[in-house]
Amino acid sequence: xxxxxxxxxxxxxxxxxxxxxxxxxxxxxxxxxxxxxxxxxxxxxxxxxxxxxxxxxxxxxxxxxxxxxxxxxxxxxxxxxxxxxxxxxxxxxxxxxxxxxxxxxxxxxxxxxxxxxxxxxxxxxxxxxxxxxxxxxxxxxxxxxxxxxxxxxxxxxxxxxxxxxxxxxxxxxxxxxxxxxxxxxxxxxxxxxxxxxxxxxxxxxxxxxxxxxxxxxxxxxxxxxxxxxxxxxxxxxxxxxxxxxxxxxxxxxxxxxxxxxxxxxxxxxxxxxxxxxxxxxxxxxxxxxxxxxxxxxxxxxxxxxxxxxxxxxxxxxxxxxxxxxxxxxxxxxxxxxxxxxxxxxxxxxxxxxxxxxxxxxxxxxxxxxxxxxxxxxxxxxxxxxxxxxxxxxxxxxxxxxxxxxxxxxxxxxxxxxxxxxxxxxxxxxxxxxxxxxxxxxxxxxxxxxxxxxxxxxxxxxxxxxxxxxxxxxxxxxxxxxxxxxxxxxxxxxxxxxxxxxxxxxxxxxxxxxxxxxxxxxxxxxxxxxxxxxxxxxxxxxxxxxxxxxxxxxxxxxxxxxxxxxxxxx
Amino acid sequence: xxxxxxxxxxxxxxxxxxxxxxxxxxxxxxxxxxxxxxxxxxxxxxxxxxxxxxxxxxxxxxxxxxxxxxxxxxxxxxxxxxxxxxxxxxxxxxxxxxxxxxxxxxxxxxxxxxxxxxxxxxxxxxxxxxxxxxxxxxxxxxxxxxxxxxxxxxxxxx
Numbered sequence: 135x136x137x138x139x140x141x142x143x144x145x146x147x148x149x150x151x152x153x154x155x156x157x158x159x160x161x162x163x164x165x166x167x168x169x170x171x172x173x174x175x176x177x178x179x180x181x182x183x184x185x186x187x188x189x190x191x192x193x194x195x196x197x198x199x200x201x202x203x204x205x206x207x208x209x210x211x212x213x214x215x216x217x218x219x220x221x222x223x224x225x226x227x228x229x230x231x232x233x234x235x236x237x238x239x240x241x242x243x244x245x246x247x248x249x250x251x252x253x254x255x256x257x258x259x260x261x262x263x264x265x266x267x268x269x270x271x272x273x274x275x276x277x278x279x280x281x282x283x284x285x286x287x288x289x290x291x292x293x294x295x296x297x298x299x300x301x302x303x304x305x306x307x308x309x310x311x312x313x314x315x316x317x318x319x320x321x322x323x324x325x326x327x328x329x330x331x332x333x334x335x336x337x338x339x340x341x342x343x344x345x346x347x348x349x350x351x352x353x354x355x356x357x358x359x360x361x362x363x364x365x366x367x368x369x370x371x372x373x374x375x376x377x378x379x380x381x382x383x384x385x386x387x388x389x390x391x392x393x394x395x396x397x398x399x400x401x402x403x404x405x406x407x408x409x410x411x412x413x414x415x416x417x418x419x420x421x422x423x424x425x426x427x428x429x430x431x432x433x434x435x436x437x438x439x440x441x442x443x444x445x446x447x448x449x450x451x452x453x454x455x456x457x458x459x460x461x462x463x464x465x466x467x468x469x470x471x472x473x474x475x476x477x478x479x480x481x482x483x484x485x486x487x488x489x490x491x492x493x494x495x496x497x498x499x500x501x502x503x504x505x506x507x508x509x510x511x512x513x514x515x516x517x518x519x520x521x522x523x524x525x526x527x528x529x530x531x532x533x534x535x536x537x538x539x540x541x542x543x544x545x546x547x548x549x550x551x552x553x554x555x556x557x558x559x560x561x562x563x564x565x566x567x568x569x570x571x572x573x574x575x576x577x578x579x580x581x582x583x584x585x586x587x588x589x590x591x592x593x594x595x596x597x598x599x600x601x602x603x604x605x606x607x608x609x610x611x612x613x614x615x616x617x618x619x620x621x622x623x624x625x626x627x628x629x630x631x632x633x634x635x636x637x638x639x640x641x642x643x644x645x646x647x648x649x650x651x652x653x654x655x656x657x658x659x660x661x662x663x664x665x666x667x668x669x670x671x672x673x674x675x676x677x678x679x680x681x682x683x684x685x686x687x688x689x690x691x692x693x694x695x696x697x698x699x700x701x702x703x
Numbered sequence: 704x705x706x707x708x709x710x711x712x713x714x715x716x717x718x719x720x721x722x723x724x725x726x727x728x729x730x731x732x733x734x735x736x737x738x739x740x741x742x743x744x745x746x747x748x749x750x751x752x753x754x755x756x757x758x759x760x761x762x763x764x765x766x767x768x769x770x771x772x773x774x775x776x777x778x779x780x781x782x783x784x785x786x787x788x789x790x791x792x793x794x795x796x797x798x799x800x801x802x803x804x805x806x807x808x809x810x811x812x813x814x815x816x817x818x819x820x821x822x823x824x825x826x827x828x829x830x831x832x833x834x835x836x837x838x839x840x841x842x843x844x845x846x847x848x849x850x851x852x853x854x855x856x857x858x859x860x861x
Contacts, residue, residue: 252719256726261773264719281773315715315776439767442760 135306140268141166141299143307144232145174147275150307153203155179155194155565157187161207162247164234166299179565179594182586184211186558188218189584191229193522193562196545199352201228201282202562208235209247212293213254217552219289220258224549225373226350228287230278231255237297238266251293260288268301276308285318286437287350319436322453322461329449330408330432331465337406337430339478340366343389345418346373346548347411347435347455349541354378356459357410363466365473366408367482369397371418373548374411376538386482389690390418392530395489395682398693400482401426410434411455414444415549416686424689434458493696494534494681502651503678504531504603510651511575511601512536514658518543519571520563524556524580526610528603530680532575543570554583557600561587564596571599571662578604578628585637591667592642599661600638600669605676606631613679616702638669647671707736708762709786709855712751712769713776716742720774724751727772731765733757737790737852748776752788752854754830781857783830788855792833795821795846806839808832821846829853 138146144167148156155177160168171178181187184206191202206215212233222229236245252262261281265274271294278290334340342361348354354377361368361384368378369389378385387394389401401407407429412418419425422445431447433440434455441450451458489495499506508531515521521536522545523529529546538544545563547555560574574581581602591598603609608626615623638645644666648654654672661668683700684693694700714720721740728735736754743750757765762780769778798821802812811827826833830853837845 253722256723257730262719313773316773437771439764439771441767443764 135304137302137304139166139170139299140265140271140294140301140303141170143268143271143303143305144275144294144299145170145176146305147272147307148176148203149174151275151279152200156203156205157181157190157194157562158205159184159187159207159211161211161234163208163236163296164205164299166296167205167232167234167294179590181558182589183584184214185218185554186584186587186590188215188229188231189221189552189555189558190562190565190587190590192218192222192227193545193559194566195222195228196559197520197542197563198566201230201279203230203232205232206234207247208233208251209249211247212249212251216254216258219255219291221547221550221552221555222289223258223260225547226287226346227289228282229289230282231289231291233291233293234299235264235293235295238295239297241295251291255291258289259291262291262293264293264295265298266295267303268298269303269305271298272305272307273311276311277313280311281313281316286347319453322458323451324461326449326451327458327461327465330451331462331469333406333430333432333449334360334364334408334462335466335470337364337366339404339481340364340406340408341401341404342366342368343370343401343407343409343412344368344374344377345371345410345412348374348377349411351411351436351455352541353411353456353459354541356456356463359463360408360459360466363463363470363472365475365479367400369393369401371412371415371548372533372546375533376541376544379539380537381539388533390533391684391686392533392680392682393418393684393690393693394534395492395494395693395695396482396485398682398684398690399485399489402691403481404429407431408434409447410459413440416444417548419445420684420689420692421687424691492682493698500651502649502654502672502674504528504674504680505535506651507601507603507654507672508532508535508575510655511573511658514655514662515573516571519573520545520560520567522546522556522559522563522572522574524574524576525551525553526577526580526608527613527680528575528577528580528609530610534680534682553580556580558584558587558590560598560600561591561594561596564598568596574598574600576600576602577609578602578606578631578634579608582632588638588641588643588667588669595665596667597665598667599658600667601658602634602669602671603674604634604671605674607676609676610680612676616679617700634669634671643667643669645669645671647673649673705756705758707783708755708757709781709783709788709853710753710755710762710766710769710778711781711786711855711857712753712778713743714749714751715774715776716747716749717774720749721751723772723774724769727768728753728755728765731761733765737850739852739854741854750854752852754853779857781855786855786857788829788853789827790830790833790853791851792826793823793849794826794837795823795848796840797844797846798822800840800844806836808836808839812836
């Protein structure tokens with residue numbers, strides 16, 4: 135046992151968790167922490183705005199597998215974290231938020247910069263902890279890291295009153311913790327594994343569907359093995375892109391509101407759906423009643439509360455996806471021979487051929503359209519490049535046209551759909567993997583929400599590339615107003631807007647504008663070889679919409695393939 | 704199907720836990736009919752007994768979400784038939800009311816105070832017993848009522 139302050143104990147606990155970088159902002163209520171951070175040996179990134187810091191920690195966490203840590207002071211510092219923490223919560227990302235709080239005696243008295251952040255964060259975190267004495271700090275940090283990154287991961291808030299930071303106490307740093315209300319994984323039910331294998335072995339038209347849970351549990355290997363053994367096509371959710379190489383002959387791509395047309399069609403013909411690490415989100419499945427109507431559904435998830443939440447399933451298996459899929463594969467491999475291409479694969483190829491004709495996949499244009507830019511970008515980017523996105527049409531064009539080939543190289547906000555996620559997430563990702571290219575593929579609307587992250591990129595010399603599809607509009611909202619609101623464009627148009635090239639230069643980054651695909655390719659290649667952040671402004675036509683499109687409240691079979699079928703041209 | 708559900712929750716006995724449990728119930732837009740909280744044989748564990756009207760499927764989901772809270776050690780849902788449930792009521796009646804054999808719905812009814820202003824009785828039993836008493840005594844005779852809400856344990860069966 136050693137005596138030290140709560141704040142020093144915090145640094146020691148963070149070192150013990152092997153924290154390498156903290157994305158944060160100092161302020162009145164966390165000054166003691168920042169004083170100890172000064173010579174802690176832990177890298178601190180000054181984030182300019184706490185939301186930016188939370189997204190950076192999130193991007194870092196999704197790439198590195200470990201928790202990402204962000205820090206903020208009390209009050210406005212803490213409330214600025216909210217969007218970032220909610221984003222991490224919806225996408226099950228292990229983010230640790232450490233906030234300073236006003237001294238205990240001031241709590242509840244509307245003190246300067248006091249916010250009840252524990253109350254505010256309760257429904258958007260996996261857990262909240264407020265140590266009320268310095269001696270509680272080591273176990274608070276130990277449990278925060280354990281809870282954030284085990285089972286179904288999620289953000290954890292540790293809110294430390296200022297007097298607790300400066301208080302002295304005899305500290306015990308626990309090596310292990312038992313939390314009786316928390317069992318991240320129960321033992322896997324072997325009977326259910328056998329049942330799942332039997333259903334899959336008998337399936338005539340199986341589809342394997344994977345989501346973010348496969349990335350989180352690093353389960354791509356057994357996932358792929360099952361698909362190949364059964365010769366079964368694979369679909370993913372948007373979060374699941376990359377868990378299975380999208381250039382694999384069995385990959386149909388993502389399904390959903392802007393999924394691949396072949397995925398949206400063929401899922402409806404399956405007799406068995408193996409759904410692993412997914413949560414049956416409305417954006418992925420369409421109306422729950424119609425989804426998988428004629429199929430037996432097997433659901434694998436780490437979180438018991440996901441079972442039967444949006445869709446009643448025939449069989450569910452709880453636990454770690456990697457372990458469960460591994461066991462299912464073993465059981466299957468013992469009983470079935472590798473299946474050859476039968477009538478199901480023939481049907482799949484037939485649908486693929488048919489879908490090649492749809493206007494959403496048309497490749498005859500050679501101008502700066504979203505799909506053209508995305509496809510060209512994929513050709514240029516090295517295999518292991520990490521792509522982050524904002525939220526909107528640019529993100530959906532990536533969903534349809536950007537083939538993700540490796541897990542953890544596709545970082546996007548799907549659950550909360552947070553505009554402004556892309557740029558800070560890219561900076562965070564670059565801290566996790568400094569040796570691979572990191573690109574934020576963004577829209578002008580999303581970019582402007584967190585553009586201060588560019589100041590951080592320049593300050594920290596992280597050479598990320600931000601590509602902005604600039605339609606001077608909130609393009610996705612505009613598309614909906616075009617389709618559902620008779621082209622009454624309400625609140626979507628940017629009539630002035632910044633000159634993004636000058637903006638980049640003002641921040642000290644390399645700003646470029648391109649007006650052809652050739653120029654885009656050349657500039658992107660230059661950016662990949664550069665050691666400073668680059669912004670590429672790409673003017674695009676706001677009237678060019680994203681398809682395929684399943685309208686909200688519809689089912690996957692109602693997917694519309696182009697503007698003509700939608701009746702808007 | 705909507706019906707009365709009793710949710711038994713064992714939680715860590717520390718500040719903020721009641722808020723987290725209630726907040727989760729609020730999120731699913733349930734109205735809590737009653738909630739009782741008290742420690743069990745371990746002083747660091749509390750038992751919450753929550754009564755609400757809910758649909759079977761939604762309450763199943765709610766209980767899973769409650770179980771997910773780190774401070775919740777265990778959460779289970781029961782129908783009224785599956786538990787031994789008791790509730791205490793203190794009821795002030797008009798001073799001229801007589802509790803007769805007809806209105807004495809249970810042996811566990813005691814007169815705790817009698818004055819010129821009121822007759823106060825205490826009544827212990829299942830929630831239906833208290834409802835029955837109130838109904839028999841008649842609304843116009845009741846001055847005020849305080850009910851604890853039920854506390855319950857599941858019946859043990861072989």
